[in-house]
Amino acid sequence: MRRKLIGIGVLGVGILLLAAYLFLRPHDKGDPIAISRDFIVALWNGDEARVKELTCDDDLFRQTVLRQTREADTTVTVDTSGLTFTIQTETDDRLVMLMGGTVVFTSQQGEQIVRDLDEQPTWFTLHDEGGWKICAIQ
Numbered sequence: 001m002r003r004k005l006i007g008i009g010v011l012g013v014g015i016l017l018l019a020a021y022l023f024l025r026p027h028d029k030g031d032p033i034a035i036s037r038d039f040i041v042a043l044w045n046g047d048e049a050r051v052k053e054l055t056c057d058d059d060l061f062r063q064t065v066l067r068q069t070r071e072a073d074t075t076v077t078v079d080t081s082g083l084t085f086t087i088q089t090e091t092d093d094r095l096v097m098l099m100g101g102t103v104v105f106t107s108q109q110g111e112q113i114v115r116d117l118d119e120q121p122t123w124f125t126l127h128d129e130g131g132w133k134i135c136a137i138q
Contacts, residue, residue, distance in 0.1 A: 032095050032132045033085040036124050039134045040099065041080055046072035056127050056135035065137070079104040083117070093128040 035054060042050035051069045055062045082102035089096045099122040105113045125136035
């Protein structure tokens with residue numbers, strides 16, 4: 001009987017140690033630069049499902065960006081290779097990122113519009129909600 005109680009005690013301690021490890025270990029929040037790039041591309045391409053996936057759980061913000069997503073011209077090709085993303089501040093659960101550089105929009109007829117975002121930079125605020133999510137754009 002005593003052996004059985006010791007075995008149960010050891011098992012209980014093992015379970016507690018495993019639970020503590022799982023709770024305290026850092027989780028993978030994802031790459032905030034890749035998330036920000038994916039978000040802006042989804043916004044410009046009118047990909048509502050991806051925008052929902054990448055935004056935080058704030059209904060007002062989410063509805064605002066989804067409205068912008070619905071207004072996107074889905075026939076335009078977006079080249080984001082000239083964009084730059086720079087983390088400005090980061091804490092454990094909040095991050096502010098600056099997007100600059102250039103983006104090229106190309107119509108189906110081949111007409112191009114180049115926007116220099118350094119003239120009017122865009123700021124993203126990301127929060128950790130089980131991974132980085134876009135919560136504000138300025």
